[in-house]
Amino acid sequence: MPPSPDPKRRALGKGLESLLPSLKAEAAPPSTGKPLEIPVGLIDRNPFQTRTTFDEAKLTELAQSIAASGVVQPIVVRVLPGDRYQLITGERRLIASKQAGKATIPAIVREVSDEQAMEMTIVENLQRADLNPMEQARAYHRLSHDFKMTQEQMATRTGKDRASVGNFLRLLKLPETIQARVEAGDLSFGHARTLLGLGSPEQIASAAQKVMALSMSVRQTETYIHGLMNPESRPGKLEKQQIAEAGQDPNVHEAQTRLQRSLGLRVKIEDKKGKGKVIIEYANLEDFDALLTALNAQPTE
Incomplete structure (x- = not known):
C-alpha cells in the first residue's frame, strides 16, 4: 500500500500555489456557449487572420473603453495543446485588452478544426466594414481557393451581393504595385475597378499614376479610362x-x-x-x- 502523502508537503504546495498563482485557465468545456475569463497571455494570435493593418487611433479608443467598461462582446477561441488557446475572432478586442492592461478577457471556447477556424475568421472579417478593398479581395480568394466556395456561396455567407464578390476578386488582377496603392488608400475601390478596364499591367500602372497625380475622382477616372479604351482616330x-x-x-x-x-x-x-x-x-x-x-x-x- 503506497504511503500517504506528507501533510506538511501538501500544505507547502498549497502555500506556493497561493503565492505564485498559475496562469492556467480552468479546463474549457466543449462549446458551452458561456464565456470564460481566460488570461490574455495564454491566447495565441490567429494564423488565418485576413486583416493586415489596424487603425491605431481606433485601437486606442477601444482600449480606453475596455479599461473603463470591460469587454462587451466575448472573443472566440479554440483549445491548443499545452493548455493554450488560439484566437478565432476578436483580434482587435484582444489587442486593445492588452493595451488596457487587462489580465484576462471573456472568451467563448469552440471545438473546431483548422479549416472551420479559418472559415469563421474570414467570414467574420468580411462581415465587418473596416477591411480595405485588397484585404477583402484576398479574403474572398481564400474562401474560393481553400474552401472551393462559389461566388454565390460566398455572397450568401457574408451577406454581400454576388456582383460585389466578383468585383473584389477582380482586384487581384491589378499589378502588385497598384494593389499596394489601393491598400494604402491612395486609390479607392471605385478607382481600382475602373482601372481594370485597361488591358495590360503597363497601361494600368501608367493610368493609375496619372489618376493619383491629378487626384481624379472616380467619375473623372471613368471618363479618362473610357477615352483610353476608345481612342478617337x-x-x-x-x-x-x-x-x-x-x-x-x-x-x-x-x-x-x-x-x-x-x-x-x-x-x-x-x-x-x-x-x-x-x-x-x-x-x-x-x-x-x-x-x-x-x-x-x-x-x-
Missing part, C-alpha cells in the same frame, strides 16, 4: 465633312478631343476664325480641384 474625310457641316474646324475638333482625354473632363471649343473660347465642364469641387492641379493652379481649400 484622326478625323477621316467623311468625318471631316460632317464636322465642317456642324461648323467646327477638324483641327479644332481634334484639339478638343485631346483636351478631353488629358483632363478627363468634358471640353468644348468654340472657334471663329482663330478666336473663341474653351469651355471646360466640371460636376463638383473634386473635378474643379483636379482641373486646377492639371493647370498648375492652386486647388481650393
Whole structure:
C-alpha cells in the first residue's frame, strides 16, 4: 500500500500555489456557449487572420473603453495543446485588452478544426466594414481557393451581393504595385475597378499614376479610362465633312478631343476664325480641384 502523502508537503504546495498563482485557465468545456475569463497571455494570435493593418487611433479608443467598461462582446477561441488557446475572432478586442492592461478577457471556447477556424475568421472579417478593398479581395480568394466556395456561396455567407464578390476578386488582377496603392488608400475601390478596364499591367500602372497625380475622382477616372479604351482616330474625310457641316474646324475638333482625354473632363471649343473660347465642364469641387492641379493652379481649400 503506497504511503500517504506528507501533510506538511501538501500544505507547502498549497502555500506556493497561493503565492505564485498559475496562469492556467480552468479546463474549457466543449462549446458551452458561456464565456470564460481566460488570461490574455495564454491566447495565441490567429494564423488565418485576413486583416493586415489596424487603425491605431481606433485601437486606442477601444482600449480606453475596455479599461473603463470591460469587454462587451466575448472573443472566440479554440483549445491548443499545452493548455493554450488560439484566437478565432476578436483580434482587435484582444489587442486593445492588452493595451488596457487587462489580465484576462471573456472568451467563448469552440471545438473546431483548422479549416472551420479559418472559415469563421474570414467570414467574420468580411462581415465587418473596416477591411480595405485588397484585404477583402484576398479574403474572398481564400474562401474560393481553400474552401472551393462559389461566388454565390460566398455572397450568401457574408451577406454581400454576388456582383460585389466578383468585383473584389477582380482586384487581384491589378499589378502588385497598384494593389499596394489601393491598400494604402491612395486609390479607392471605385478607382481600382475602373482601372481594370485597361488591358495590360503597363497601361494600368501608367493610368493609375496619372489618376493619383491629378487626384481624379472616380467619375473623372471613368471618363479618362473610357477615352483610353476608345481612342478617337484622326478625323477621316467623311468625318471631316460632317464636322465642317456642324461648323467646327477638324483641327479644332481634334484639339478638343485631346483636351478631353488629358483632363478627363468634358471640353468644348468654340472657334471663329482663330478666336473663341474653351469651355471646360466640371460636376463638383473634386473635378474643379483636379482641373486646377492639371493647370498648375492652386486647388481650393
